[in-house]
Amino acid sequence: MNSVSVRALLVRGMVAGLIAGALALAVAYFLGESRVDAAIALEEAHSHDHGGEELVSRTVQSTAGLATGLLVFGVAIGGIAALVFCYALGRIGRFGPRATAALVAGAALLSVYVVPFLKYPANPPAVGDPDTIGRRTGLFFLMVALSVLLAVVAVILARRLAPRLGNWNATVAGAAAYVAVIGTAYAFLPSFNEVGPDFPATLLWEFRLATLAVQATLWVVFGLVFGHLTQRLLVPAADAVGAGGAPGRAAAVAG
Known part of the structure; x- marks a missing residue:
């Protein structure tokens, strides 16, 4: 792939990551934050240390902090996944851009999050x-x-x-x-098995499912959006070359 096509795919990957991060943010806010609040309330109810003052308020953490973290993470992983896509396209079988994007996103979800999560699942506050x-x-x-x-x-x-x-x-x-x-x-x-006997098992289960849902949303949406964007970029180029189009566009498909 030439530098122009790699740059175009990198930009599309970051855009797709931003969109995926925004939807993952909605899932995190509506599914995860209520569980975090419940865990914090449980921790405070059992804590005897009430003299400390938060450096960042819980309101900021659950809004601006959460949004910044997920959107920046989405853009970052979108760029990295786009570079992986550049290498994988045409090298892992006869898959088109959409299918390759889906495979890259699925493999990333599995290897980057699901497999480590099964060994070391996320814990809410008051656990560990x-x-x-x-x-x-x-x-x-x-x-x-x-x-x-x-x-x-x-x-x-x-x-x-x-x-x-x-x-x-x-x-x-x-x-x-x-x-x-x-x-x-x-x-x-x-x-590590550090969940206390007083912590509700249902709350722990719901929190972990919410964190898994956030990551699944992020990678599934990225795969769909990035696949659509790359299909529009690369497939017309291949058709144009087949019809005698400009060879410069052909480099966008060759990998």
């Missing part, structure tokens, strides 16, 4: 030991890095096995290798 928060955070990001690295290795393995095993069997083999190594990591990395 403050003394272990640094270790828990570090292990979560270690799990993210490991999952993404193994996903890349699984794709490379599947591509190398494809000439001998065929596309389907090679894909199954790559996925099996990924699951096997991730399962080993699950078994050997430390776990």
